[in-house]
Amino acid sequence: MSATESANIVIVGGGIQGLLLAFNLADRGQKDIVVLDAGYWQGGASGRNGTLVRGGFSSTEWTRFFEHSVDQWRGLSRRLGHNVMYTRRGYAIVAESERSSAVLDTALQTHRECGVSSERLSRPRMAQVLPAADQTRIVDMIHLADGGTAPHHAAMKGALTACRKKGVDLRYGTEVTDFERQNGRISAVVCGDTRIDADLVVIAAGAHSADLATKAGVVLDAQPFRIEAMASEPVRPMIGPAVALIDRLTYVHQTARGEIVGGSELAGESAKRNIISTEYVMPRYARHMVDMFPGIARMRILRQWGGMLHPAPDGGPLLGAHPDLESLWFSAGWTYGIAGAPGAADLLAKAIVTGEIDERMRPFAVDRFRRGKPVMEASAVIDNASVG
Numbered sequence: 001m002s003a004t005e006s007a008n009i010v011i012v013g014g015g016i017q018g019l020l021l022a023f024n025l026a027d028r029g030q031k032d033i034v035v036l037d038a039g040y041w042q043g044g045a046s047g048r049n050g051t052l053v054r055g056g057f058s059s060t061e062w063t064r065f066f067e068h069s070v071d072q073w074r075g076l077s078r079r080l081g082h083n084v085m086y087t088r089r090g091y092a093i094v095a096e097s098e099r100s101s102a103v104l105d106t107a108l109q110t111h112r113e114c115g116v117s118s119e120r121l122s123r124p125r126m127a128q129v130l131p132a133a134d135q136t137r138i139v140d141m142i143h144l145a146d147g148g149t150a151p152h153h154a155a156m157k158g159a160l161t162a163c164r165k166k167g168v169d170l171r172y173g174t175e176v177t178d179f180e181r182q183n184g185r186i187s188a189v190v191c192g193d194t195r196i197d198a199d200l201v202v203i204a205a206g207a208h209s210a211d212l213a214t215k216a217g218v219v220l221d222a223q224p225f226r227i228e229a230m231a232s233e234p235v236r237p238m239i240g241p242a243v244a245l246i247d248r249l250t251y252v253h254q255t256a257r258g259e260i261v262g263g264s265e266l267a268g269e270s271a272k273r274n275i276i277s278t279e280y281v282m283p284r285y286a287r288h289m290v291d292m293f294p295g296i297a298r299m300r301i302l303r304q305w306g307g308m309l310h311p312a313p314d315g316g317p318l319l320g321a322h323p324d325l326e327s328l329w330f331s332a333g334w335t336y337g338i339a340g341a342p343g344a345a346d347l348l349a350k351a352i353v354t355g356e357i358d359e360r361m362r363p364f365a366v367d368r369f370r371r372g373k374p375v376m377e378a379s380a381v382i383d384n385a386s387v388g
């Protein structure tokens with residue numbers, strides 16, 4: 001090693017998870033925090049996502065956790081001192097089958113229990129909320145008043161600026177290549193020929209988190225999972241809320257500029273280990289969109305891009321300390337990592353600083369699979385069969 005440094009907390013990964021966690025730790029008075037990122041700012045999934053945010057799901061665990069995150073989104077601009085452009089435009093969850101309608105039954109019950117503001121829409125209300133949709137295809141619809149979108153460029157800028165103001169040491173272009181262990185804990189993070197001694201290490205490295213866990217000598221139950229998204233040319237407003245078409249594993253919204261942005265999970269595509277967009281995906285996503293929103297049939301697709309999720313076998317996040325290495329923590333396994341970022345950062349920072357594991361975070365413990373406690377969620381636009 002040519003250089004040895006030291007830090008109180010090292011966070012591996014400067015995406016939305018790593019940055020917001022660093023901010024929350026600094027906000028709770030932690031000093032000497034270093035964020036290391038192998039790539040460039042916004043190079044990971046946090047710079048290439050759909051930006052949709054919702055709190056209401058069908059399971060109690062997801063709903064309690066993500067609703068807390070939506071609460072955090074609402075106050076985030078004020079806390080960061082930067083407009084993150086969270087827009088409470090509403091979120092429509094659309095069912096096109098009786099099976100999915102039954103999922104919405106469960107979701108409504110869960111929302112009532114968890115105090116989430118949601119409404120099952122009558123036929124006339126469906127036509128008001130999504131007038132551009134082919135109403136004959138819709139079997140059922142829930143509208144979440146507090147859901148919406150958070151453009152990643154604004155959220156990432158806010159997080160970066162706030163971290164800098166708090167004195168967080170942010171290093172992009174700095175790959176973590178290894179870890180050192182001593183007495184059953186991680187003692188240092190290695191970046192090429194530099195070693196950083198650390199009291200605590202958090203891996204928030206998106207799709208690379210499981211590989212890094214292996215380097216640290218522990219197993220993380222998650223795998224990289226490729227999806228693609230697309231943006232149309234800008235058009236006049238036609239889709240008001242953020243939308244999940246749960247039978248089609250498709251999500252969509254219209255940006256303030258008028259672009260229709262969305263994507264679909266497609267069988268067979270997720271196993272690829274690159275972020276190159278494909279001609280295979282474009283027409284299939286377009287088919288889903290034109291089926292549901294016939295008016296977009298003649299629109300041009302302006303951009304198409306790929307990115308990596310990192311789902312655990314149940315699609316939920318992996319949060320907290322690893323039971324086999326007490327100084328190693330994770331914010332990983334993300335599928336809804338934009339929606340969940342402010343909530344995860346808040347609860348993880350609280351756990352790291354106070355030792356108190358919040359009940360909303362506990363179900364997503366890193367070791368839940370070996371304890372036989374997965375958290376199943378049926379209303380996400382990700383197929384549990386393909387991540388499990």
Ligand SMILES: Cc1cc2nc3c(=O)[nH]c(=O)nc-3n(C[C@H](O)[C@H](O)[C@H](O)COP(=O)(O)OP(=O)(O)OC[C@H]3O[C@@H](n4cnc5c(N)ncnc54)[C@H](O)[C@@H]3O)c2cc1C
Pocket residue numbers: 012013014015016017018036037038039040042043044045046047048049050051052053174175176177204205206207208212227228229251263305306307308309331332334335336337338339340
């Ligand atoms: C097409 C697409 C659409 C999506 N739509 C939505 C959506 O609508 N709503 C939603 O909530 N979520 C969505 N997501 C998911 C969301 O983007 C992610 O869950 C979230 O960005 C994860 O944030 P992160 O910080 O964990 O990961 P990332 O942003 O990927 O950051 C991880 C960072 O770790 C760094 N890293 C990796 N290896 C190393 C190493 N060895 N050393 C140092 N650094 C390393 C990487 O360079 C990267 O910057 C979508 C994702 C994609 C791809």
